Amino acid sequence: MEGTAIILLCSCLLSILMFYSAADTITANQTISDGQTIVSARGEFEMGFFSPKGNPQNRYFGIWYKKMSNGTVVWVANRETPIANTSGIIKVSSMGIVVSTNQSTNIQIWSSNYSRSVKNPVAQLLDTGNLVFRDENERQNFVWQSFDHPVDTFLPGMKFGYDLVTGADRYFLSWKSDDDPAPGNYICRLDKNGFPQVILWKDSVPLVRNAPWLGSRDSNNSVREYNGMYTERFVLTETAAYYVFEVLITESPITRLTLTPSGVPTRYIWNTENHDWTQYKTLQESDCDRYGICGTNGVCNINKSPRCECMDGFDPKIPEDGAKADWSNGCSRNVQLECGNGEGFVKYRGVKLPDTRWSWYNMSMSLVECKDKCLKDCNCTAYSNIDTSNGGSGCLLWFGGLIDMQVLSEDAQDLYVRMAASELKENRKSRVKHLQIVLVPLLVILVGILEDGKEIAVKRLSKDSRQGVDEFMNEVLCIAKLQHRNLVMLLGCCIEEGERLLIYEYLPNKSLDYYIFDKNMSQSLNWPKRTFGESETPASTTRVVGTHGYMSPEYAFDGLFSVKSDVYSFGVSLLEIIAGKRNRGFVHPDHNLNLIGHVWKRYNEGNLLEVVDRVILESSNQHEVFRVIQIGLLCVQEYPEDRPNMSSTIMMLTRDDALPIPKQPGFFLERRNCGETGASPESFTLNTISVSSFAPR
Incomplete structure (x- = not known):
């Protein structure tokens, strides 16, 4: 009797074990109806029929997270052919997994479409979220798997890419909406x-491009190990290319990458405290990530305003585009390439490499061999390493225009751009111009003539200036980056033999200060000529931020220069245009303030009319004049972080939106009798100075 009981007990236990061992599996003699589900071995994922929120009438066969209250769906089979009722069933045959309506109608809705027959077919849901179709006796030999047919979600263990042998192409296609798969x-x-790279498309238009993988990092500077919990690797062979995202620690937080219905690839991490997904990272994180925002041969820099600029030796294809901040037409070369005629390369450090769809690559070549390969091909315009680890290896060549480049960090990828011989730095040095310049010891602005007859203007730093070489070069580099059709272009500099010179293009018709600060000439500048209209821009001036009266506090005290220092100088110019007086050397009988302090005082008193140049009073619009004064005060605020950037300043000048209240300006106190030093036209000396020319970036 006891033996019989033991046998029955063992039989029951065996049945229970067989049931639980098969809880994640569908065999050929099973049918899963709507309302029934299959759960993975450890209960991570669940599959069956579901309806999206907001769309209860349609039923889909899919896979979702089991342990999460919101049951986030990660895969859908019949996304294009929903079942309009609860008659759906799931079956397994020797040919694959089949979704159909109930057995009476037996209309096939979806199948895994495998052409080869399997003797003992089973479908199994793994704890990775992967639904596999295999032979019952071959646990690791998957005949078909859902990981090869992703929908909108990338899970750990899934491959993202293509296999030319099997024809597999694993990509993500967004849902139509949150409630429509x-x-x-x-x-x-x-x-x-070309060289494999990830591109996000909207229909046939590229939106965002992730730079190609380059060894241990890609040129977007994304480290491929996340907190020691996850790793991402890139596999590239002659027949396949794909990314794999893998979990290193079993207890790692749950993560997924989903292409949202609005087109944003976003990585989420499950927050166990508030039981919801936390957004961790998106593919597009700044305007510079927008595909080709700066056009062909343009470079985007998120830390600049405007953000686009041409590479060295290139200018906007349509000159007016730079002033309009429209870079869609891109940049063109100043000097066209002449194949084999002394051409070389300019190195760009820390950039996102250009679009590689029109590239050629070789995995074994060295960087020197890569350079030679590019020089031998007249159509090659740039080259780079492929693998940046272990000193670099491999060769990547570009042909034609370079598009979708971005300034990143110094340790990002290097790009070598082909340039004409005359554009190379070493050749520029060999053709240094010797200028015959009349030096007037006490003058700030000098005039010179190049050997080719071109006139230049030279700003000479006073010998007793306390500005060091570092501060001077800081000023030079920042000014060189400022390009505008109404700004004087910086052509070169000199720091030889104790001289510190800035060389500009010469203005034959004088600069703004010649007119605005002269009692007679200022009569010709009424308000319409001084205003900043919608299609107008600030007038030219040879004054720079290093000139007394225009220097920002942080530059004068600490030698710190930034785009906000330029804004300060621009603000001073605005106030001078309105007042018709210089900031430095300004004298008022009622106080000991410079022009900035005088304007600030009258602004707080509500008496701005007293500031305005009488020449423009009759021709001006009082509201416009007061608005320009307020914008000028915003630009000269003491702390750089309080000042607007230049693009915001121009926007304020061309619109009529409400303005912020300005804070206290910097440098609004000045001692009496410290006007600009007078200049004597006597005692000229003739010196010959070597000046190195360069092109602003």
């Missing part, structure tokens, strides 16, 4: 053309 307008895939 049908294919949307956005697709994210690893492009097969």
Whole structure:
């Protein structure tokens, strides 16, 4: 009797064990109906029929997270053919997994479409979220798997890319909306053309491009190990290319990468405290990530305003585009390439490499061999390493225009751009011009003539200036980056033999200060000629931020220069235009303030009319004049972080939106009798000075 009981007990236990061992599996003699589900072995994922929130009438066969209250869906089979009721069933045959309506109608809705027959077919849901179809006796030999057919979500263990042998192309296609799994307008895939790279598309238009993988890092400077919990690796062979995201620690937080219906590839991490997903990272994180925002041969720098600029030796293809901040037409070369005629390369450090769809690559070549390969091909315009680890290896060549470049960090990738011989730095040095310049010891602005007859203006720093070489070069580099059709272009500099010179293009019609500060000439500058209209821009001036009266506090005291220092100088110019008087040397009988302090005092008193030049009073619009004064005060605020950037300043000048209240300006106190030193036209000396020319970036 006891033996019989033991046998029955063992039989029951065996049945229970068999049931639980098969809880994640569907066999050929099973049918899963709507309302029934299959759960992975450790309960991580669940599959069955579901309806999206807001769309209860449609039923889909899918996979979702089991342990999470919101049951986030990660895969959908019949996304284009929903079932309009609860009659759906799931079956397994020797040919694959089949979703159909109930057995009476037996209309096939979806199948895994495998052409080869399997003897003992089973479908199993793994704890990775992967639904596999295999032979019951071959646990690791998957005949078909859902990981090869992703929808909108990238899970750990999944491959993202292509296999030329099997024909697999694993990419992400967004849902149409939050409650409609049908294919949307956005697709994210690893492009097969040229060197593989990830591109996000909206229909046929590229939106965002992730730079190609380059060894241990890609040129977007993304480290491929996350907190020691996850790792991402890139596999590239002659027949396949794909990314794999893997979990290093079992207890790692749950993560997924999803292409949202609005077209944003976003990585989420599950927050166990508030039981919801936390957004961790998106593919597009700044305006510079927008594909080709600066056009062909343009470079985007998120830390600059405007953000786009041409590479060295290039100018906007349409000159007016730079002033309009429209870079869609890109940049063109100043000097066209002449194949084999002494051409070389300019190195760009820390950049996002250009679009590689029109590139050629070789995994074994050295950087020197890569350079030679590019020089031998007249159509090659740039080259770079492929693998940046261990000193660099491999060769990547570009042909034609370079598009979608971005300034990143110094340890990002290097790009070598082909340039004409005359544009190379070493050749520029060999053709240094010797200028015959009349030096007037007490003058700030000098005039010179190049050997080719071109006139230049030279700003000479006073010998007793306390400005050091570092501060001077800081000023030079920052001014060189400022390009505008109404700004004087900096052509070169000199720090030889104790001289510190800035060389500009010469203005034959004088600069703004010649007119505005002269009692007679200022009569010709009424308000319409001084205003900043919608299609107008500030007038030219040879004054620079290093000139007394225009220097920002942080530059004067600490030698710290930034775009906000330029804004300060611009603000001083605005106030001078309105007042018709210089900031430095300004004298008023009622106080000991300079022009900035005088304007600030009258602003707080509500008496701005007393500031305005009488020449423009009759021709001006009082509201416009007061607005320009307020903008000028915003630009000269004491702390750089309080000042607007230049693009915001121009926007304020051309619009009529409400303005912020300015804070106390910097440098609004000045001692009496410290006007600009007078200049004597006597005692000229003739010196010959070597000046190195360069092109602003």
